[in-house]
Amino acid sequence: MRSAAPPSRSERDRLVRKLESIGDVSADEKTAINELPMQVRTLADGEDIAVEGERPSQCCLILTGFVCRYKLLPEGRRQIFSFHTPGDFPDLQSLHLKTMDHSVATLAESRLGFIEHTYMRELIRCFPDLGSLLWRDTLIDAAIFREWMVGIGRRTAHQRIAHLLCEMALRFEAVGLTHDHNYQFPITQAEMGDALGLTVVHVNRILRSLREEQLAISNRTSVRILDWEGLKGLGEFDPTYLHQTKGTSP
Amino acid sequence: MTFTRRFVKVNTGGPDEEGCLLFDNGDALVAVLVRLSDKHDSKYAGEWFFEHGIEIRNYHSHPLFNDIIKAENWMASRKVK
Numbered sequence: 001m002r003s004a005a006p007p008s009r010s011e012r013d014r015l016v017r018k019l020e021s022i023g024d025v026s027a028d029e030k031t032a033i034n035e036l037p038m039q040v041r042t043l044a045d046g047e048d049i050a051v052e053g054e055r056p057s058q059c060c061l062i063l064t065g066f067v068c069r070y071k072l073l074p075e076g077r078r079q080i081f082s083f084h085t086p087g088d089f090p091d092l093q094s095l096h097l098k099t100m101d102h103s104v105a106t107l108a109e110s111r112l113g114f115i116e117h118t119y120m121r122e123l124i125r126c127f128p129d130l131g132s133l134l135w136r137d138t139l140i141d142a143a144i145f146r147e148w149m150v151g152i153g154r155r156t157a158h159q160r161i162a163h164l165l166c167e168m169a170l171r172f173e174a175v176g177l178t179h180d181h182n183y184q185f186p187i188t189q190a191e192m193g194d195a196l197g198l199t200v201v202h203v204n205r206i207l208r209s210l211r212e213e214q215l216a217i218s219n220r221t222s223v224r225i226l227d228w229e230g231l232k233g234l235g236e237f238d239p240t241y242l243h244q245t246k247g248t249s250p
Numbered sequence: 251m252t253f254t255r256r257f258v259k260v261n262t263g264g265p266d267e268e269g270c271l272l273f274d275n276g277d278a279l280v281a282v283l284v285r286l287s288d289k290h291d292s293k294y295a296g297e298w299f300f301e302h303g304i305e306i307r308n309y310h311s312h313p314l315f316n317d318i319i320k321a322e323n324w325m326a327s328r329k330v331k
Contacts, residue, residue: 077311199312201299204290205264 004042007113009034011063011086014175018087021174021244022140023133032127036120038113045186049091049104049112056094058114062086065110066186070194071102080195081148082141083107083168083187087175092138095120108186136243143241152197155236160196161206162235165216165223170239181225188220251275251326255318260301265289270298270318272325280304283321286314300324 012034019025025033038061043049049067050056067084081102084090090104095117106112124131144167151160165185172183189203196203210216215231217224225231253272260269265287272281282302288295297314298321307328315321 075311199299201266201286201290201294201312201314204294205262205266208289209263 004040004111007038007040007063007111011111011113014063014087014177015061017175018085019130019133019137022136023245024129025133026129029127029130032123032130036113036115036123038115040111040113042109042111043106045106045108047106049106050094050100051103052100054100055098056091056100056117058116059089059094059120060091060104061113061115062088062090063111063113065106065112066108066184067104067110067112068107068191068195069102069104078194079197080191082144083195085168085171085175085177089134089137092134107191140241140243143243147241148195157196157198157202158206158209159235160198161192161203161210162215162231163237164192164196164235165210165218165225166228166232166235166237166239167242168223169225169228170242170244174244181228183223184221185218185223186221253280253322253325260284262301266299269301272318272322278304281306281321281325283315283318 016025016030016033040063049060052071062084064086067088067090068080069082069084069090070078070080072078082090091100094100124134147167151163155163168185169178169181169183172178177183189200189207192198193200193203207218210218210231215225215227215234217226231237251274253274254277256271256273258269258271259267260282261267262284266284267287268285270283271279272283274280280303281300283298284301286294286297286299294314297316298318299314300312300321303325306325313324315324
């Protein structure tokens with residue numbers, strides 16, 4: 001972990017864009033967000049940001065890169081239960097739940113803005129509507145968990161992957177990080193398997209079949225969706241649970 | 251525990267077609283192994299993939315084996331009954 005240059009305007013704007021995708025943000029609130037004091041650090045791929053059992057005093061805003069939340073099981077197995085894009089606070093819950101009940105780590109080199117809890121509390125005290133919006137964001141977080149639970153419990157392996165590729169397309173779109181149905185998705189097949197309860201072998205087979213069926217092309221760094229409606233249909237993807245107020249397709 | 255093997259063709263929806271069914275002493279099916287094709291990374295290609303197990307403890311890891319005998323030994327230590 002190393003200290004890095006302060007966040008650029010466009011990096012801070014990711015948070016504003018993310019919040020604007022789920023609600024209204026006033027000019028004063030945008031100014032307050034852009035003035036939030038934060039210490040920026042760059043973490044390499046695969047570094048822990050917060051570890052289960054710790055008691056963080058800061059929240060972490062993703063400026064660039066990609067992050068997951070996970071839990072390690074006996075025998076070294078790992079369950080990833082969420083992915084996070086720039087503009088997300090993957091550990092916002094640490095404001096109210098003192099002890100981490102899971103870990104947070106980077107899945108690519110990432111620039112992270114660490115904001116002291118005291119500053120976050122002050123922001124929410126001065127701008128209660130912003131507090132409501134962050135609350136809304138955590139409720140959407142829970143909605144995403146519910147959807148993943150349905151996926152892992154009841155969807156086929158093909159559907160799980162199709163659903164994930166659709167979800168990430170809309171979440172990257174919300175923060176302005178998709179281009180012509182393409183987005184950077186820097187995860188390995190093993191990491192995708194750890195998120196969806198699949199083996200590397202199954203992930204490999206399914207990504208190949210999605211490519212052969214001209215639905216989506218995915219490699220170690222990016223995803224290109226070739227047939228949005230087809231992929232959506234396969235994954236039974238209904239974006240209602242993302243509660244995005246702007247836009248429903250990439 | 252000894253196992254009986256029966257080599258079969260498996261439809262995995264792709265090029266992994268070479269399969270092996272394993273039966274226990276009572277001639278009951280206990281596992282399906284599939285040999286990974288060269289469409290997988292070199293570290294996986296040619297390995298026997300534990301595709302499916304019946305009454306096998308903790309097979310969620312779906313291990314890989316370079317020889318069927320190793321899969322049988324692994325299963326013998328995890329068979330529920």
